[in-house]
Amino acid sequence: MQQVQAKDLYTIKVLGQPQATSDRVFYEETRIDEATQQYLTAIYAIMTNSHKRVRYGTNGQHDEQPRVNQNGSWLAFLALDAADTKQVFLQAITGGAARQFTTSSFGVTDFAWTADGTAILYTETRHPERPKKLHPARYTRSEYRFNGQGYFAEDETFYLMAQDLGAAKPTEYLQRDFDFKLQAVSPDGHWVALSTAADPLDINNPATNNFLFDLTNQQSIQIHTHCPRGAFTAESFSPDGQQLLFSGEPDDVPTDLRSCLFSYTVADGKFALAQQDDDQEIGSAIAADMQQNLSGRAAIFATDGQAYALVCKHGAVELCRGTELTPVLAEKIEITDFDVANDGKTAFVTYSTPVSPSRLMVLNLTTGAHDDLYNPNADYEQSHSIVDPQAFSFERDGYRLQGWYYAPAESLDIHPAVLYVHGGPHAAYGYSFFHELQVMASQGYGVITLNPRGSSSYGNAFKTAVIQHYGEGDYDDLLAAVDYAQTLDQTIDAQRVYLTGGSYGGFISNWAETHTNRFKAIATSRSIANWTSMLGTSDIGSSFTPRELSAQFEADLNDQATLWRFSPLAYVAHANTPILILHGEEDYRCPIEQGEQFYMALKQRGVETEMLRFPKSNHELSRSGLPALRIDRMQAITDWFERHE
Incomplete structure (x- = not known):
């Protein structure tokens, strides 16, 4: 049996976006091409009776979002045209070559079939011709950049368009100065559910403005959610068009992190928990x-x-x-x-x-x-040799904590272990394939994962238990998981236990660096070191920081005591453990200045420290970044640990 390796990124394929018809199911299949360093997506269909697999689309490289019209005659999808601009393409379900349908010079951002399947609704973003020479960029809005999207231009206009299958040109339905999302179309062809930011200029208001657009008279109807800060996504109309399902967060108070299902009744405008x-x-x-x-x-x-x-x-x-x-x-x-x-x-x-x-x-x-x-x-x-992790749980401080332990792929008498800490903190490890953890287990490490307090999937009280308590009970939960793992696997070498994590996991890694000498070495990724600068430089800093540290909706920069109290940088005088700092240069969620500050402070203290900067990489480096750099990152972490055995 072969060991799981970092380069297996180029071998593994993943599926998504199933689209069912009466006799087949369409889906996307994504792989990573080593030669071009691109994520390539193809569209396939499997016949439900024969299980025969048929490829649809253009060249099987950038075909995505398969959508079948109501009578099952046409497949629509997004692909690149000759100018590398995203367009809607059409292909007969019975086969034949796909053909380009839209010709937007700005590209299609999203699309949907009309209810009768005779036209395509789509959105596009337009902007005036821009000078090719270098020029300063002017920003007046508080949200001026976003991780993975870059810096926002303020000269863009957003449109909802429709084009009939037999028409040469589209019809313009709606124009807005701020971005909006096309989310659902009613089966009677009357309504389109759209959403935009409730107040795009208000830095303290994360709410969505959800509304119905009438395709007949081109008027909009506001959906009153009665949640002033709630953010909601329209998911699906009922078959009779009278109900609309929403998912979203009511956000009633700072400690309300519920993600719930809601319904909206078109006739009376009632919006209620579903x-x-x-x-x-x-x-x-x-x-x-x-x-x-x-x-x-x-x-x-x-x-x-x-x-x-x-x-x-x-x-x-x-x-x-x-x-x-x-x-x-x-x-x-x-x-x-x-x-x-x-x-x-x-x-x-x-x-x-x-x-x-x-x-x-x-x-x-x-x-x-x-x-x-x-x-x-x-x-x-x-x-x-893929390791099936052992699920475990234990009681601590009034909580039932759940985790998974990946034993080394090959049985070893004595071996090192590494504690992985997920991001969020309101995410969760779980019953899903995690390539990096498998790579680490294949290299002889026992891999310890835990969902400490603050993690998702255990209810709102558990999820919000970390708020105002970063680096306290959550940190102790994680250290307790190391203790518990050593009872599960008594061949773990207690002198060779390592720590790594990214985002919130990077915060915990930095916190451990300044609060314990238990770990042999640490690798911290896309981390948080200083909450004051995090508040001002992160794309979500002004909302995330006050909620997580103070249980407040709005930030108070004058509350330096709280911001500094939860900053690992404040405790750098206690740092001793060799630490590798990994950061993407285009990370706007936890900007690279966080890693830079920590790096310089540790260097001044004489702590063994190295920094690895990843070009053209944002906060999603380890999940959807440049493939070769994803591999470099994994290798750098294991190399660092091996240097400190």
């Missing part, structure tokens, strides 16, 4: 590093009027039904994407497990019976 237990978490918050190009769908109405939603629970993602959120598929897996067929009885699910990166499943919604349709990594799984 789940009986509002502590069940809608969507997925699982931390992993392989999934790509997912739809983000959290809920859907089936043709029989039944609602289905994804629920994140104790490290797994389940498919549930109705307001009771009754589990239909509740196994130790992460459901990554799904769709319900027109018969209302069958669902198609892409999912991951700790030992399988990605599979496509067919699910009987009546009986719960299910079967795999396709596993793109079957050969890989059979030929590699």
Whole structure:
């Protein structure tokens, strides 16, 4: 058996965005090409009776978002035109070559079929011709950049367009000065659900403005959510067009981090909670590093009027039904994407497990019976020593804490171990394939993971227990996980235990650097060291910092006592452990100045410290960054630990 290696990024494939028809299911398949260093996505269909697999799309490189019209005659998808601009392409379901449909000179950002399947709705972003010479960029808005998107231009205008299948030119429906999202189309063809920021100029208001746009008279109707700070996404209209499902966060108080399902009644404008237990978490918050190009769908109405939603629970993602959120598929897996067929009885699910990166499943919604349709990594799984982690839990400080331990891929008498800390902090490890953890286990490390207080999938009280308490109970939870892992595997060498993590996990790594000598070496990625500068330089600093540290909606820069109290930089005089600092130069979530400050302070203290800067890399480096740099990053961490055995 072969060991899992960092370069296996080029071998593993992942699936997403299933789209069901009466006799087949379309889906995306994404792989990474080593020669071009690109993430390549192709569209396939599997016939539900014969299981025959057929490729659709253009060249199988940048085809994405398969969408079938209502009568099942046409497949629409996004692909690049000759000028490398995203356009909608059409292809007959019966086969034949795909053809370019839209010709937007600015490119299509999102699209949907009209209800009768005879036209495409799409959005585009226009801007005036810009000078090619270097010039200063002027910013007047508080949100002027965002991680992974770069700096925002303030001369853009946003449009909703429609183009009939038989028309040569599109029709302009809606124009706005601020970005808006195309989210759902009613089955009667009357309404389009759209959303935009409630007040794009208010730095302290994260709420969405959700509204219906009438395609007939081109008027908008405001959806009153009665949640002044709530952020909501329209997921799906009911078959009769009278109900609209939403997922989102009501955000009533700073310690309300619930992610819930809501319904909106078109006739009377009533917006209400659509789940009986509002502590069940809608969507997925699982931390992993392989999934790509997912739809983000959290809920859907089936043709029989039944609602289905994804629920994140104790490290797994389940498919549930109705307001009771009754589990239909509740196994130790992460459901990554799904769709319900027109018969209302069958669902198609892409999912991951700790030992399988990605599979496509067919699910009987009546009986719960299910079967795999396709596993793109079957050969890989059979030929590699993939570690099935041991789930564990223990009681501490009034909480039941859950984690997973990856033993070394090869049995060793005495071996090192590494504690991994996820980001967020409101994310979660779980029942999903995590390539980097497998790489570490293949190199002889026992890998310890834990969902400390603050993690998702255990209810709002657990999720918010870290607020105002960073580096306290959460940090102690993680140290306790190291102790517990040593009872599970008594061959762990207690003198060779290492620590690494990114984002919030980077904060914890920096906190441990300045609060304990327990770890042999530390590698901290995209970390937080100084909350004062984090507040002013992070793309979410002005909202995230006050909520997490002070349980407040608005920041108070004068409260330096709190900001400094939770800053690892404040305790750098106690640092001794050799530490590697890894940071992306285009990280706007935890800007590189965080790593730079920590690096210089440690150097001044004489602590053994190195910094690794990753060009053209943002906060998502380890998940969707340049593939060669993802591999360099993994190798750098193991090299650092090996240097400090």
